[in-house]
Amino acid sequence: MTEEKMNKIEKEIKEDDKEIREEVKKEVVKKEVPKKDVAVARGVGLRISPKQCIYVCKMIRGKSPDAAVSRLQDVIDEKRAVPMAGLEVGHKKGKGLAGGKFPKNTCMAVMDVVKQAAANAIVVGIENPVIVIAKSDRAAAPFRKGGRKAKRCHLYLEIRNKGGKK
Secondary structure: OHHHHHHHHHHHHHHHHHHHHHHHHHHOOOOOOOOOOEEEEEEEEEOOOHHHHHHHHHHHOOOOHHHHHHHHHHHHOOOOOEEOOOOOOOOOOOOOOOOEEOOHHHHHHHHHHHHHHHHHHHHHOOOOEEEEEEEEEEOOOOEOHHHOEOOOEEEEEEEEEOOOOO
16 A cells, blocks of 8 residues: 555656656747847967067957968968068068068967957857957066066957948
């Protein structure tokens, strides 16, 4: 007789669980994400040279995220240099670029932020993404061993639709 009571109680509990689950399923409704026209990504306190970051930002500004990532990968592979002002780098022999460098660590850090911005653009619903704003600022630099200051940089990327306003 106790087994029968236990079975009845277990059945009642299962039925109650089913009812509760059905109520919860009814309450959960997918929310539509409102379509925005801007996707933003920030890199804060990156351990890269602010001077190099400025020139890398100039290089990727106006490009799509995919083109920017491929350009940065070319710099890492030393196939294409980052153009820098004549005061920063001496002139090089040959045709084309007057002066440039291959800032690999800077390109790797910027590439991570560009990929994040591209992912944000997909979530927001931007169809033809273009990097409109790419700027870097000098961050607060902590002291290193021997009293030297470390290099730190903030990075801000803004992606909009290709035909949109700036």
